[in-house]
Amino acid sequence: MTTPLLPNFFAGRWQTGADTGTPLFDPVLGTELTRVSNAGIDLAEGFAFARQQGGAALRALSYGQRAALLNQIVALLQANRDAYYEIATANSGTVAKDSAVDIDGAIFTLGYYAKQGAALGDATLLLDGERIRMAKDPAFQTQHIQVPTQGVALFINAFNFPSWGLWEKAAPALLSGVPVIVKPATATAWLTQRMVKDVVDAGVLPVGALSVICGSSAGLMDQLQPFDVVSFTGSADTARIIRSHRAVSELSVRCNIEADSLNSALLSPAATEGSEAFKLLVSEVVREMTVKSGQKCTAIRRIFVPRALYKAAALAIGAKLAKTTVGNPRNESVRMGALVSQEQKASVLAGLAQLKTEAAVLFDGNTAPLVDADASSACVAPVLLGTESPMSAQVLHTVEVFGPVATLMPYDSIDEAYTMIRRGEGSLVCSVYSEDPAFTAQASVALASSHGRVHAISPDVAALHSGHGNVMPMSLHGGPGRAGGGEELGGLRALNFYHRRTAVQGTSLALDQIAAQGAKLPI
Numbered sequence: 270m271t272t273p274l275l276p277n278f279f280a281g282r283w284q285t286g287a288d289t290g291t292p293l294f295d296p297v298l299g300t301e302l303t304r305v306s307n308a309g310i311d312l313a314e315g316f317a318f319a320r321q322q323g324g325a326a327l328r329a330l331s332y333g334q335r336a337a338l339l340n341q342i343v344a345l346l347q348a349n350r351d352a353y354y355e356i357a358t359a360n361s362g363t364v365a366k367d368s369a370v371d372i373d374g375a376i377f378t379l380g381y382y383a384k385q386g387a388a389l390g391d392a393t394l395l396l397d398g399e400r401i402r403m404a405k406d407p408a409f410q411t412q413h414i415q416v417p418t419q420g421v422a423l424f425i426n427a428f429n430f431p432s433w434g435l436w437e438k439a440a441p442a443l444l445s446g447v448p449v450i451v452k453p454a455t456a457t458a459w460l461t462q463r464m465v466k467d468v469v470d471a472g473v474l475p476v477g478a479l480s481v482i483c484g485s486s487a488g489l490m491d492q493l494q495p496f497d498v499v500s501f502t503g504s505a506d507t508a509r510i511i512r513s514h515r516a517v518s519e520l521s522v523r524c525n526i527e528a529d530s531l532n533s534a535l536l537s538p539a540a541t542e543g544s545e546a547f548k549l550l551v552s553e554v555v556r557e558m559t560v561k562s563g564q565k566c567t568a569i570r571r572i573f574v575p576r577a578l579y580k581a582a583a584l585a586i587g588a589k590l591a592k593t594t595v596g597n598p599r600n601e602s603v604r605m606g607a608l609v610s611q612e613q614k615a616s617v618l619a620g621l622a623q624l625k626t627e628a629a630v631l632f633d634g635n636t637a638p639l640v641d642a643d644a645s646s647a648c649v650a651p652v653l654l655g656t657e658s659p660m661s662a663q664v665l666h667t668v669e670v671f672g673p674v675a676t677l678m679p680y681d682s683i684d685e686a687y688t689m690i691r692r693g694e695g696s697l698v699c700s701v702y703s704e705d706p707a708f709t710a711q712a713s714v715a716l717a718s719s720h721g722r723v724h725a726i727s728p729d730v731a732a733l734h735s736g737h738g739n740v741m742p743m744s745l746h747g748g749p750g751r752a753g754g755g756e757e758l759g760g761l762r763a764l765n766f767y768h769r770r771t772a773v774q775g776t777s778l779a780l781d782q783i784a785a786q787g788a789k790l791p792i
């Protein structure tokens with residue numbers, strides 16, 4: 270049976286694609302859920318509408334007023350949470366606690382930006398730094414200001430966070446006064462479309478402030494103009510295409526890339542078997558491998574432990590992973606659901622085969638039966654790999670397997686551990702487990718240049734920490750090198766991407782007038 274097409278909200282109206290579209294599936298049951306298409310839709314019209322109508326309406330508001338709109342979105346999404354969980358179960362194959370990472374994570378992030386934005390009050394521009402004298406006479410000075418860019422923000426998003434991936438970007442964009450066009454990944458586009466639909470139907474935002482276009486990405490980049498911005502999350506291969514597009518290379522369209530990453534966890538050289546640091550690392554590795562079936566860009570892929578603890582760590586991680594029941598997320602005994610699609614299952618199995626050319630299997634959950642799901646589903650159980658010669662490995666430091674897979678590696682000196690961690694060529698996050706604040710500080714600084722975030726864990730923060738892979742809005746998200754070189758979130762730093770910085774050089778009398786419209790960036 271052919272399922273209905275999801276309409277796109279574009280150019281201020283609902284538009285349905287003109288062909289039969291691409292089907293979305295339940296990754297556990299294999300049933301077709303809905304279809305997406307944007308065939309025949311006038312892309313130029315939609316971009317122009319967002320730029321002109323949506324942009325002008327948003328910029329007519331202050332930061333405080335836009336923050337109030339974010340708060341209304343929070344209330345609306347909260348009211349519809351149950352429907353979002355149902356879509357996530359059906360389309361992403363996630364258990365409720367994994368759906369929460371996406372759905373409640375989004376609501377939390379929106380709420381955070383609503384609060385931060387409210388503090389900017391009636392301002393319509395941002396004052397960046399203090400006034401600087403340009404001459405002996407203070408009448409002539411420079412004030413750096415930031416104003417919202419007069420273009421659209423195009424989001425091309427990945428399949429693993431259809432909710433959070435939209436709102437973690439849209440919150441700072443809308444707060445900045447920049448209209449959003451989101452193109453969700455096809456496999457899980459339904460949740461993104463439904464959330465936009467709820468916001469549009471409730472009339473929360475000015476028309477044109479938020480648009481959704483599902484289905485093919487063809488032609489989207491061609492629409493971008495110099496004052497637009499594009500924020501891409503996805504694979505390194507697609508990132509290359511985005512970066513080399515004329516819009517970026519010739520028109521200087523500002524571009525943020527969040528790509529893949531071989532994130533690490535590092536156990537202190539002073540740790541002993543059964544020490545608190547050891548236990549904290551083991552728990553976090555197991556959590557990271559299994560949350561969202563390992564389909565998190567921030568998940569731990571490589572685990573570095575002192576050589577003396579290699580076998581103990583393998584046993585402890587394997588013992589915990591053995592308790593992870595895998596299968597149909599509708600069964601309450603299931604702890605870990607499916608990968609999002611058959612394509613992802615094939616990709617994970619192929620990646621696993623590649624890693625196995627350099628690593629042995631230390632634990633394989635796939636020997637246990639699935640719960641309420643059969644082998645034809647997209648379920649894959651956790652696999653822990655390991656090698657005793659990680660310094661000579663190549664594939665293990667370069668291939669990201671986007672599923673419940675990690676590799677354990679021993680190190681002989683801390684410098685060797687740092688060297689191997691850096692062979693990820695730039696990652697989103699590294700976590701460090703130690704009971705010694707001096708080592709934690711040293712490791713954090715040593716790893717900072719190759720990571721967007723260092724998550725430094727010790728027993729005193731065991732019950733407080735936010736988790737290796739959880740992206741929190743007050744902290745930076747992104748990473749150098751192969752992680753994409755992008756920056757998102759980080760509190761009000763996120764507004765930078767959607768603003769243009771200008772140095773106004775002129776009479777202090779005019780600068781006084783500008784200052785009256787501005788809020789000082791608190792960072």
Ligand code: NAP
Binds near residue numbers: 429502565697752
């Ligand atoms: P992907 O295949 O690169 O797709 C990402 C998005 O790009 C999708 O919306 C896709 O649309 C679109 N796309 C595909 N080809 C395109 C083209 N030629 N021009 C413009 N857009 C195009 O990546 P994915 O498989 O969805 O995501 C998994 C990857 O994302 C992993 O490597 C993961 O590490 C990374 N990721 C990174 C972060 C981060 O924050 N750093 C977060 C999540 C995921 P269709 O779906 O319609 O093809």
